[in-house]
Amino acid sequence: xxxxxxxxxxxxxxxxxxxxxxxxxxxxxxxxxxxxxxxxxxxxxxxxxxxxxxxxxxxxxxxxxxxxxxxxxxxxxxxxxxxxxxxxxxxxxxxxxxxxxxxxxxxxxxxxxxxxxxxxxxxxxxxxxxxxxxxxxxxxxxxxxxxxxxxxxxxxxxxxxxxxxxxxxxxxxxxxxxxxxxxxxxxxxxxxxxxx
Amino acid sequence: xxxxxxxxxxxxxxxxxxxxxxxxxxxxxxxxxxxxxxxxxxxxxxxxxxxxxxxxxxxxxxxxxxxxxxxxxxxxxxxxxxxxxxxxxxxxxxxxxxxxxxxxxxxxxxxxxxxxxxxxxxxxxxxxxxxxxxxxxxxxxxxxxxxxxxxxxxxxxxxxxxxxxxxxxxxxxxxxxxxxxxxxxxxxxxxxxxxxxxxxxxxxxxxxxxxxxxxxxxxxxxxxxxxxxxxxxxxxxxxxxxxxxxxxxxxxxxxxxxxxxxxxxxxxxxxxxxxxxx
Numbered sequence: 001x002x003x004x005x006x007x008x009x010x011x012x013x014x015x016x017x018x019x020x021x022x023x024x025x026x027x028x029x030x031x032x033x034x035x036x037x038x039x040x041x042x043x044x045x046x047x048x049x050x051x052x053x054x055x056x057x058x059x060x061x062x063x064x065x066x067x068x069x070x071x072x073x074x075x076x077x078x079x080x081x082x083x084x085x086x087x088x089x090x091x092x093x094x095x096x097x098x099x100x101x102x103x104x105x106x107x108x109x110x111x112x113x114x115x116x117x118x119x120x121x122x123x124x125x126x127x128x129x130x131x132x133x134x135x136x137x138x139x140x141x142x143x144x145x146x147x148x149x150x151x152x153x154x155x156x157x158x159x160x161x162x163x164x165x166x167x168x169x170x171x172x173x174x175x176x177x178x179x180x181x182x183x184x185x186x187x188x189x190x191x192x193x194x195x196x
Numbered sequence: 197x198x199x200x201x202x203x204x205x206x207x208x209x210x211x212x213x214x215x216x217x218x219x220x221x222x223x224x225x226x227x228x229x230x231x232x233x234x235x236x237x238x239x240x241x242x243x244x245x246x247x248x249x250x251x252x253x254x255x256x257x258x259x260x261x262x263x264x265x266x267x268x269x270x271x272x273x274x275x276x277x278x279x280x281x282x283x284x285x286x287x288x289x290x291x292x293x294x295x296x297x298x299x300x301x302x303x304x305x306x307x308x309x310x311x312x313x314x315x316x317x318x319x320x321x322x323x324x325x326x327x328x329x330x331x332x333x334x335x336x337x338x339x340x341x342x343x344x345x346x347x348x349x350x351x352x353x354x355x356x357x358x359x360x361x362x363x364x365x366x367x368x369x370x371x372x373x374x375x376x377x378x379x380x381x382x383x384x385x386x387x388x389x390x391x392x393x394x395x396x397x398x399x400x401x402x403x404x405x406x407x408x409x410x411x412x413x414x415x416x417x418x419x420x421x422x423x424x425x426x427x428x429x430x431x432x433x434x435x436x437x438x439x440x441x442x443x444x445x446x447x448x449x450x451x452x453x454x455x456x457x458x459x460x461x462x463x464x465x466x467x468x469x470x471x472x473x474x
């Protein structure tokens with residue numbers, strides 16, 4: 001079945017939010033889920049983040065008038081929500097370090113089992129490990145640009161920075177990834193979800 | 197887990213080209229199956245349909261409906277009589293769960309008895325505008341009569357979309373009620389049916405269609421019947437065609453032959469309705 005156009009999806013929601021919301025979720029679920037998965041590194045966490053994103057989005061949309069719905073830049077808007085939710089969850093996790101970080105140090109990707117390895121393929125597994133080794137300020141722009149496929153203008157609005165900065169951070173992130181790829185040390189060891 | 201999977205790759209050094217836009221693009225992954233449903237459920241946006249079982253000339257039927265109308269009709273026999281199995285399929289097709297209904301929607305039982313289901317409400321929201329047009333037109337075919345696929349195509353202003361009409365009817369979510377069994381091949385043969393040809397024949401026989409007669413006419417290449425007293429021609433199953441005495445019956449192979457002989461198309465079965473428009 002052909003995907004409805006972005007405008008058609010927004011039209012449907014402006015017309016009747018409840019009736020049109022399913023199509024909206026369907027149209028953007030890949031972008032939101034990929035963002036959540038590649039930021040959090042965990043499938044289960046990505047599931048939660050993506051669901052919560054669309055629940056928040058719905059509640060916000062209920063307060064929008066139809067004109068505002070029609071003008072919505074859906075992808076960057078949704079990805080911003082995902083990013084904020086992810087940062088909040090990191091902050092929450094950091095606030096109770098005894099439980100999660102210190103006593104039971106969690107492997108960052110504990111719920112990604114052999115299935116994920118098959119799904120991602122060997123090369124992708126390697127790349128996932130590298131991505132996780134990137135500090136947040138490089139990882140986020142790289143994920144938004146190259147995994148999710150946002151434009152630099154969209155990234156600048158998501159990260160609330162000038163377009164030039166967005167471009168530079170994507171480029172630096174890529175360079176960093178490449179040098180990590182060539183470095184002999186297993187990159188996953190260095191992983192910290194958050195760099196202070 | 198992952199570090200272990202990664203390490204063999206580290207051992208065999210990767211070239212720079214591994215980290216490129218295309219490789220990163222492959223890290224884009226679809227949300228898990230059922231994700232949309234989970235979100236809509238969490239938001240309470242899934243209004244369940246009600247499910248009832250009714251008897252009909254086609255045997256017992258599952259009927260799903262809501263305030264928006266009847267959205268699905270299926271013989272219970274296709275699901276071994278198990279409403280759970282029907283519910284699963286219904287949810288896959290419409291995204292809506294079903295709950296047990298208390299009573300059938302108003303008018304359903306009498307519509308099944310009379311074969312006149314035009315006044316019921318149908319929820320065809322999941323269909324394309326073309327499919328909706330086909331089904332809405334099909335609903336007008338009276339009980340006991342049949343029309344060719346080409347007739348439906350012409351009536352909805354898409355005379356060339358005969359095959360598409362066939363597939364739209366094949367996807368009719370509310371068979372028996374929207375009588376896609378009353379649409380037959382353009383040569384007059386009975387043709388296919390989503391619920392099986394025997395069911396189509398049984399439904400037509402039950403509403404008084406003389407299938408043997410129609411097939412005999414089709415075999416002889418007769419597509420239209422006229423009366424030499426009224427000079428009107430009809431499709432063979434038209435209620436007016438059936439009233440023509442054999443002494444006055446004139447048979448035509450084509451619409452052009454009938455028109456050429458000075459006959460005009462019947463206003464009830466409209467064998468040539470769209471002709472003047474095109």
